[in-house]
Amino acid sequence: MQQTLSDQGTIDTLLDVSGLEVDFSTPDGTVKAVKGIDLTVKRGETVAIVGESGSGKSQTMMALMGLLAGNGQVRGSAKYRGRQLIGLPAKELNKIRGDKITMIFQEPMTSLDPLYRVGRQVAEPIVHHRGGSYKEARKKVVELFKLVGIPHPERRVDAYPHEMSGGQRQRVMIAMALANDPDLLIADEPTTALDVTVQAQILSLLAELRQRLGMSIVFISHDLNIVRRFADRVYVMRRGEVVETGTTQEVFDNPRHDYTRMLLAAEPSGHKDPPRPDAPVLLEGRNIRVTYHLSGSLFGGHKAMDLKAVDDVSLRLQQGQTIGIVGESGSGKSTLGRALLRMNSAQGNVRFDGRDISRASVLEMRPLRRALQLVFQDPYGSLSPRMSVGSIITEGLRVHEPGLSAAERDRRAVQALTEVGLDPMARNRYPHEFSGGQRQRIAIARAMILKPKVVVLDEPTSALDRSVQKQIVELLRELQATHGLSYLFISHDLSVVRALSDYVVVMKEGRIVEEGATAQIFDAPREAYTQTLMAAALGQERVGATGAA
Structure with a gap:
């Protein structure tokens, strides 16, 4: 029998989704996550x-894979090669x-x-x-x-x-x-x-x-x-x-x-003004080295080896300055940030606010922690699910200002949440009740409530939507201008780095291969590695699309 055009279209369709609905039952009622969508995917x-x-x-795809949470219900049709997946x-x-x-x-x-x-x-x-x-x-x-x-x-x-x-x-x-x-x-x-x-x-x-x-x-x-x-x-x-x-x-x-x-239109944009030329140096690392010892494999025949995660790196951060640290995964970006905060073992010299803290003990570092803060990549993983937002934000105050009354801590929590653009009533809720962007604002509020001088931001926008990224970049710039903060901004997202940084350090295999003003690094990179990074981030060629090479 000769195939009709209609038959051929059906044969070419690998996935055919029709009228798909996904609901979740919650204590506050039914949440309609997907509302009757249609979608097709052809072969190749x-x-x-x-x-x-x-x-x-994500819930659309989780539904047809049968991977919804226990309180989820799915209706509609999702056929793979003509075979119904819903209810299988x-x-x-x-x-x-x-x-x-x-x-x-x-x-x-x-x-x-x-x-x-x-x-x-x-x-x-x-x-x-x-x-x-x-x-x-x-x-x-x-x-x-x-x-x-x-x-x-x-x-x-x-x-x-x-x-x-x-x-x-x-x-x-x-x-x-x-x-x-x-x-x-x-x-x-x-x-x-x-x-x-x-x-x-x-x-x-x-x-x-x-x-x-x-x-x-x-x-x-x-x-x-x-x-x-x-x-x-x-x-x-x-x-x-x-x-x-x-x-x-x-x-x-x-x-x-x-x-x-x-x-x-949600691409992070704009730029920050550089710090004053005579701005004091707040944080300085000289000849920083971090080495990890990797044990051998008893059955795999692999020998033990030392991995130089950070290899002789020096860096100076001025008051009001943002240094963007970029490089591939494993280049030593995050390890360097933690070494400068004295959060991991490192060789070399670290000075904060004129004081040598290279060999400061845990007890000696404790009063300095409020001035040296860290915002992590994954806000959900770094926020305790068992604590209310108010308790999370004020936890540092309990350590560094134990004499504060409960009323004063609450007042400071309201102020911090307002400053990062969240409803102060959010302090009575829990992290799982917020979106990714809102959780990141909570993490920023937790750092800012201690009025730090230096904040290390470790991939703080990588998991966020572009529109939310833009909001977070604008928030960080506002907080920096208001409080004279200094940032070390660690990221693989170069568009965000460009919008937030006034100086950029490029790392590869634990070493700095190039550094300079943001405009110079982005517009006229000298090193081949930096040129490769820029081409990968900013290139507009299509990858693997129909007709592409």
Whole structure:
């Protein structure tokens, strides 16, 4: 029988979602997370789903994978190759999940079992779906680790998740998703934790695999620069609904919906004025070295070795200055920041506010901690889920100003929350009740309530939507101008670094390879490594799209 055009369209459609609804039952009533959306993915196609946090992007895919939380309900249709996934028994669904349809999750640390070596975890789906022994699967795991760019793959298969950087853990998750050559790969913010060069490598890798295997990709992201370079078609979601869809070029060049236009305009922008030339130096590190001893593997035949995480680095931070520290995952950025705060063992000389603190004891450092604050990358992981926001914010006051009354602590909490743009009533709620951007504001308030002089910001915007990133950058600039703060801003997001920093340090393999004023580093980088970083971050070429090289 001759196929009609309609028949051919059905054959080419790998995933067909129709009227999908997702509800969650909560103590406050039913929350409608997804409100009857339609979505299709064709063979070999990359479809992006974009929108702010809470728009329903991830829940749409979790629903068709059967991975909703226990209080979630799903209605509607989601067909894979014509087979209905909604309501499919778990035993049948498990034959598809991890084999034909796989998913890369946003936060690898919560997706990887901390008690098992990463190689064993990647081998699990191979053994489950393909059979064979773990010893045989191990060989493929090493090949996959090479494929996704994990250094020393023969050694790293024996590592535990906590022994790897955030970028390396994300690459482990990507290797796991690719283990069985899936038909459909769902990538939920897969490059959030990765530096720009690794982002480019991973996107190129996914594009290459898509072409070689005929694999389709659903790409969930808040990074519109990546979406523009990577996707064939785009669905824009807001509050559980699709508000716009079309080819990537159509949506980006001629957006029809006001919400889409807002997303496209949300890139962090502007710049900060440099500090006064005669501004005093608040924090200085000279010849900083941090070395980690890696033990050998009893069964893997690997010898013990020393890893120079920071190798002879010197840095001076003036009052009112922001130094951006950039470089690939594992370059030593975060380790340097913690060494300057005396939060890890290091060699070299550290001076704060004219005082040598290189050999200060824990007891001697304690009164200085209020002036040297740290804001972490993951606000959810750094905020205790069992404490109210008010208790979290005022915890430092209990340590550094124990004589304050409860009423005065509460007054200071109200002031801190107001300063970071949150409703003071939020102090009576708990972290899980807030969005990612709101939790990051809470983390900033916790640092600012102590009136610090230096704040180390370790990837504070990497997991946030672009519109929220812009708000946080503006907030940090306002707080700095108001209080004369000095920032060390550690990030792989160069657009945010450019908007917030007036001086940039570029690190590679524990050393500084280039440094200078922000404009000079971005507009006229001298070193090849810096040029590669800038090209990866700012390049506009499309990656793996239809017709692309």
